[in-house]
Amino acid sequence: MNRIGEKTVTFDKQPRIITSYTIVGPLEGLGPHALTFQEIMPDISLGQDTPEKTERLILEMAIEKTLQSHNLKAEDIQFLIAGDLLNQIGTSAFSARGYSIPFLGIYGACSTFCQALGLSCMLIQGEFAQKVLIGTASHYQTAERQFRYPIELNIQHVATNQHTVTGGASAVISVDGEGPRIIDATFGSITDYGLKDANDLGSAMAPAAFSTLKQHLTDTGRGLDYYDVILTGDLGIQGSKMLKLLLEQENYSGLERLEDAGVQIYGTNQQVGAGGSGSACVAVMTLGYLLNKLNSGKVKKALVIATGAMLSSLSVLQGDSIPCVAHAISIEG
């Protein structure tokens, strides 16, 4: 079996991220890691008449430029795995129309990127594919409209609110070629501690990140200090604090290795509440910021843990708690 421990799957074919493309919005382009993204949008709309159409265009651009940058055609790819935050993953379905590639739609909220990455590796390790294309995108305005309030209402945010990243990312995972290798993955189960505050998703998601991280370390026999970087996304300031508390309670060492995509993407000078979120956040930070460090040798071993809050506007209105999930992917340079 391609498994170790209770819940971790391993890939001895070590699939590689052979090419990728990241696009971010203007605000994200003012952050400290802007130079690690391939493209910064000149404005928030790209000339589209709704933000939903902009989000779709971002993903189309990310996918197309990922393929172009490696001279790949649709026929070279066996699966397209994509998902996003919008109802019925509209962004992904519409963006996939141009490609005659078998489409697997997924939904994991902000954990979508790691779910796509992990699934890709299972399809490659299982000899169902040689190359898998993955993609995700999110947009501040579409997320505000769908999950919170239309921006025009100018509703005051609270400090624990996260700011949905405008951006998109795509990558090709391949059985051969050059690029960082994916070694193993731990998929998390739905974790729900009963938290109900949709304005504090970081706190709701922290236990899911904790549970998956703990499982990953147990299964692999590694400590936090096995990794040069453990990139969570997107717990934000509040959720990252919670995750560290949970780890400290159980005496884990190596907490200084923890970084969070949501905390880092906007830097410290922008007014974005508890930081960034959205399915694009951990995706652009992994394929931009982290890949940059892996490719330059500054980081040799990294763990990416993407967490998703599986709430809907209706579940919040119906008084439900927030089910969360987290998936961890180990990447080596």
Next chain:
Amino acid sequence: MNRIGEKTVTFDKQPRIITSYTIVGPLEGLGPHALTFQEIMPDISLGQDTPEKTERLILEMAIEKTLQSHNLKAEDIQFLIAGDLLNQIGTSAFSARGYSIPFLGIYGACSTFCQALGLSCMLIQGEFAQKVLIGTASHYQTAERQFRYPIELNIQHVATNQHTVTGGASAVISVDGEGPRIIDATFGSITDYGLKDANDLGSAMAPAAFSTLKQHLTDTGRGLDYYDVILTGDLGIQGSKMLKLLLEQENYSGLERLEDAGVQIYGTNQQVGAGGSGSACVAVMTLGYLLNKLNSGKVKKALVIATGAMLSSLSVLQGDSIPCVAHAISIEG
């Protein structure tokens, strides 16, 4: 490679559907195949105060009874793959809370069931799992509220409207045990012929079903008459007519093998427009009606093709066409 032809994946481990459970609503319980379902709901609400909570309960019951019927525990299962029609697949995420099983959320609209089945088999064939639990559910009232109009408005339906099935289904796919075997699967790409009528999803989905069916037959070198039954779901009356026209145009023989879950589930005497739909429709018809025939030997070889219309209420309001997808799974008794 575990592949044949251009887009078909094969499973020489032949994963089996070792146990399953189907629940349907009262209306579905009046249909001609009612006796093949394990449970018929006494009423549409099951005592819940919103239909969303009922839908969730249906899926929880289906999952729990699937496990119980085979004396399985969460620890015996390596993945739970689930999806549904609701925004952010809320039904699946909430229903999965009770299980410490790694969760993979998917979205394929009414094609969700075949996507889950196909993914399960890839995880088993790829030696990532020995047993995978899958589940899906839908509810007439939740779907009406989300995709059309709240029922209270009493909006007149048109003849091409399909009636979302109230029901849920779950199954365990296993590398060993007894039960029908899954042989291969063809995953479809997003197909969009530009149709925009959200009241005629059958016509929009027929080209996706056609494209995947054609690809499956080409890849496997089979004709329609290789199968005793080809169960589409859920094209409804209108979509089934379209699919047959497309097949006739290219001179396929064996069209009499085609059946549609949406056409059959309510029979001919109920007023349900063009028939049933919803992610539960093809799921309960496969795990109820078809499994019954496979287990009794009346059917030896079957192909199930589930089609999904990936529209959202917002994409319709923004004037978009309807992207569709279809996945085919070949099952032998």
